[in-house]
Amino acid sequence: MAVYTEVSDEELLTFLARYELGALLSCKGIAEGVENSNYFLHLESGYFILTLYEKRVAEQDLPFFLSLMEHLSAQGVSCPLPVKDREGKALGRLVGRPAAIVTFLEGYAVQHPNASNCAALGESMARFHLAGAGFGLRRANALSLDGWRALFADHEHEADGVEPGMGALIAAELAALEESWPRDLPCGVIHADLFPDNVFFLGERVSGLIDFYFACCDAFAYDLAISFNAWCFDADWTYIPAKGRALVQAYQRIRPLDAREISAFPVLLRGAALRFLLTRFVDALSVPEGALVRPKDPREYLAKLKFHKGTSHVRDYDLEL
Amino acid sequence: MAVYTEVSDEELLTFLARYELGALLSCKGIAEGVENSNYFLHLESGYFILTLYEKRVAEQDLPFFLSLMEHLSAQGVSCPLPVKDREGKALGRLVGRPAAIVTFLEGYAVQHPNASNCAALGESMARFHLAGAGFGLRRANALSLDGWRALFADHEHEADGVEPGMGALIAAELAALEESWPRDLPCGVIHADLFPDNVFFLGERVSGLIDFYFACCDAFAYDLAISFNAWCFDADWTYIPAKGRALVQAYQRIRPLDAREISAFPVLLRGAALRFLLTRFVDALSVPEGALVRPKDPREYLAKLKFHKGTSHVRDYDLEL
Numbered sequence: 001m002a003v004y005t006e007v008s009d010e011e012l013l014t015f016l017a018r019y020e021l022g023a024l025l026s027c028k029g030i031a032e033g034v035e036n037s038n039y040f041l042h043l044e045s046g047y048f049i050l051t052l053y054e055k056r057v058a059e060q061d062l063p064f065f066l067s068l069m070e071h072l073s074a075q076g077v078s079c080p081l082p083v084k085d086r087e088g089k090a091l092g093r094l095v096g097r098p099a100a101i102v103t104f105l106e107g108y109a110v111q112h113p114n115a116s117n118c119a120a121l122g123e124s125m126a127r128f129h130l131a132g133a134g135f136g137l138r139r140a141n142a143l144s145l146d147g148w149r150a151l152f153a154d155h156e157h158e159a160d161g162v163e164p165g166m167g168a169l170i171a172a173e174l175a176a177l178e179e180s181w182p183r184d185l186p187c188g189v190i191h192a193d194l195f196p197d198n199v200f201f202l203g204e205r206v207s208g209l210i211d212f213y214f215a216c217c218d219a220f221a222y223d224l225a226i227s228f229n230a231w232c233f234d235a236d237w238t239y240i241p242a243k244g245r246a247l248v249q250a251y252q253r254i255r256p257l258d259a260r261e262i263s264a265f266p267v268l269l270r271g272a273a274l275r276f277l278l279t280r281f282v283d284a285l286s287v288p289e290g291a292l293v294r295p296k297d298p299r300e301y302l303a304k305l306k307f308h309k310g311t312s313h314v315r316d317y318d319l320e321l
Numbered sequence: 322m323a324v325y326t327e328v329s330d331e332e333l334l335t336f337l338a339r340y341e342l343g344a345l346l347s348c349k350g351i352a353e354g355v356e357n358s359n360y361f362l363h364l365e366s367g368y369f370i371l372t373l374y375e376k377r378v379a380e381q382d383l384p385f386f387l388s389l390m391e392h393l394s395a396q397g398v399s400c401p402l403p404v405k406d407r408e409g410k411a412l413g414r415l416v417g418r419p420a421a422i423v424t425f426l427e428g429y430a431v432q433h434p435n436a437s438n439c440a441a442l443g444e445s446m447a448r449f450h451l452a453g454a455g456f457g458l459r460r461a462n463a464l465s466l467d468g469w470r471a472l473f474a475d476h477e478h479e480a481d482g483v484e485p486g487m488g489a490l491i492a493a494e495l496a497a498l499e500e501s502w503p504r505d506l507p508c509g510v511i512h513a514d515l516f517p518d519n520v521f522f523l524g525e526r527v528s529g530l531i532d533f534y535f536a537c538c539d540a541f542a543y544d545l546a547i548s549f550n551a552w553c554f555d556a557d558w559t560y561i562p563a564k565g566r567a568l569v570q571a572y573q574r575i576r577p578l579d580a581r582e583i584s585a586f587p588v589l590l591r592g593a594a595l596r597f598l599l600t601r602f603v604d605a606l607s608v609p610e611g612a613l614v615r616p617k618d619p620r621e622y623l624a625k626l627k628f629h630k631g632t633s634h635v636r637d638y639d640l641e642l
Contacts, residue, residue: 008432009522025427025523028361029352040349040361042368042427106346106363111329201330202346 005037005052005095012050015094018085019101021045032197035213037097040104047104049080052097057213059098064139065212066090066100068132068189075131077124078208080105107200107207113231115246121199121227122250124206125191129220129255132189141192141216143275145181149174151278155285162281162298170274173305177271182219182264190223191215195230221261224251225268229276229304237303241318248319262314262321270308277301326358326373326416333371336415339406340422342366353518356534358418361425368425370401373418378534380419385460386533387411387421389453389510396452398445399529401426428521428528434552436567442520442552443545443571445527446512450541450576453510462513462537464596466502470495472599476606483602483619491595494626498592503540503585511544512536516551542582545572546589550597550625558624562639569640583635583642591629598622 007015007027016024022044030038030049037052053062066082070090073081080102082090092099110117141147152159152170159167191198192214200207224247232243251257257265280298314321328336328348337345343365351359351370358373374383387403391411394402401423403411413420431438462468473480473491480488512519513535521528545568553564572578578586601619635642 009429010433012429023524024429026425027429030361031350031352040351104347108330108333108345108348112331203344 004054005097007037007039007050007052007095011095015092015099016043018087018092019083020086021048021083021101041101048083048101049104050094050099050101052094052099054097057098061139061213062091062098062100064137065215067137068135068212068215069102071135072128072131072209075134077128077131078105078206079212080208080210105200105208105210107202109197109199110201111196112235113196113243115240115242116204117196117201118231118243118247119250120201120204120206121194121231122224122247122252123254124199124209125194125223125227126251126254128191128209129188129223135189139216141190141218143192143214143279144218145174145178145271148275148278149178151282155282158285159281162284163302166281166302169302169305170278173270173274173309177267177274180267181271182260182267185219185221185261185264186258187217187219189215190218190220192218192223192226194223194227219261219264219268220255221257221265222268222272224248224257225265225272226275228269229272229301233304237300237307239307239317244317245319248321252321257321265314266308266311266316270305273301273305273308277305325375326418328358328360328371328373328416332416336413336420337364339408339413340404341407342369342404342422362422369404369422370425371415371420371422373415373420375418378419382460382534383412383419383421385458386536388458389456389533389536390423392456393449393452393530396455398449398452399426399527400533401529401531426521426529426531428523430518430520431522432517433556434517434564436561436563437525438517438522439552439564439568440571441522441525441527442515442548443568443573444575445520445530446515446544446548447572447575449512449530450509450544456510460537462511462539464513464535464600465539466495466499466592469596469599470499472603476603479606480602483605484623487602487623490623490626491599494591494595494630498588498595501588502592503581503588506540506542506582506585507579508538508540510536511539511541513539513544513547515544515548540582540585540589541576542578542586543589543593545569545578546586546593547596549590550593550622554625558621558628560628560638565638566640569642573642578642586635587629587632587637591626594622594626594629598626 012027013024024043026042028040030040032038035056036054039050041048041050069079069082072079083101084090085092090100156167159170198211199209228244228247232247233239277298280296280301284295284298333348334345345364347363349361351361353359356377357375360371362369362371390400390403393400404422405411411421477488480491519532520530549565549568553568554560598619601617601622605616605619
């Protein structure tokens, strides 16, 4: 949950005057999103989300994220659509921060996804991957292998505070992944953070995807691996094959994985587990003053990484590919 | 801001099934209210707020608060209206906590009220005081003189940590107020927490009052004193006579203060300042684990208390009564 920046009514009214959205009827800070401050807005013309981008989102990346949401909406992928002001700009400034208004997306996050939810996600993700094809902007994945190495170097000495031996385990894993990381997989725009928080459902149906602030250009199968780790384990961090099968098979019905992607999948799962282990571990060390955020438990991803280290082949996941 | 209790989609859907409000379309935790967990709900039948009552609200008081909102709505005072389930109950249980759904109230809080806002509040508060007349339930003010004494006794030794000398000042003030506190003023249902956060505006007009969880039976003029302290000082804690006049004169146009209320007003202002000094001071000492709340600065009310100690007569406030 997060509202890092308080917006006064005066500042908000001045900001809204730039748009043709009608009078302000209601504004409430919402406890959603870890990176930015988000407000629910009711204006005469409808319901919107106002986002103030905090330090962790690089300002130069915002045009990529906002244009991507526009592109995806135009391609029929349900996601928030940035609203333009009278000058045609989607990005403004509020309380000294970059700020944007996007349309409100109905739906709600599913806290404990079942296999049917996993299948719905698989289909949505594959459609998202296909829809990104014509998108013109590029953004490298700052949180891929090189990024992990740099993040770990800064905090290696603190790793054993999470669990004795974690520092050595991560160091060995980084070395192994630098050897085995696949470089020739089909790439395109990926979401890179399709956790259950960022996928809205209405009943059994995915109503839309949100929070594109880690989106980048990388391997499609790596995106699938990130969600596999986030969706296909139980609350006690145990892998559930029925969920893994549901996710991957539904994905394949829309965008079949090729042989390289399938054989690389176990390595991608290890990398995806390491990526979230590292960021959760570092986040837990450095919750900023006044952030009002509960850090997520890094040990969840340590457990998942250990599970993946115990597998050697995609067969071990019972995916029935 | 506060969402103390996380509600899963499964728990929410089970809870909502008790109501005739249609399918769930959206649910977002909102960063509003310090005492309880609040969620914005979009259901097929409209927009609502779901509140989970946390420990600080005594469960036996909830029927008073919820019935009061019903009574006030029926009397034309704009406030959230509790929604009843199929069995006619406004109060349910969710995640082990008492929980209620109320209608969504449009409007937004004004962070820096001007004199016109103060006048609008004065009129609304007077109408609220009159509308409470026929309300049948009673609740004593747990945070009046006796409550302050008890609160201070538990934390007296920590008071000088806020500012040297604060302990002695509060002790002297308690003794003085126990001598001079008026006992014969017109009483009825008061809100007891009409801070700017709890008064919604649409433009210049008050659109409604929220957060009745300190409401109780006490002197009307004490309610006015609480809001006077909260609304009629500047951001640097300086008293602004134009705001004080606007508030009190607008109140008087709807419900004229009698001579006893006017002469007691300076003492009520001191008491109201002491009450919020004490609760802010104690709250700042004991922010509960995981509360994700920023405590409010007790020194604001120390400054206001000192200001009131320097006055001796209602004349000193330039109210032109």
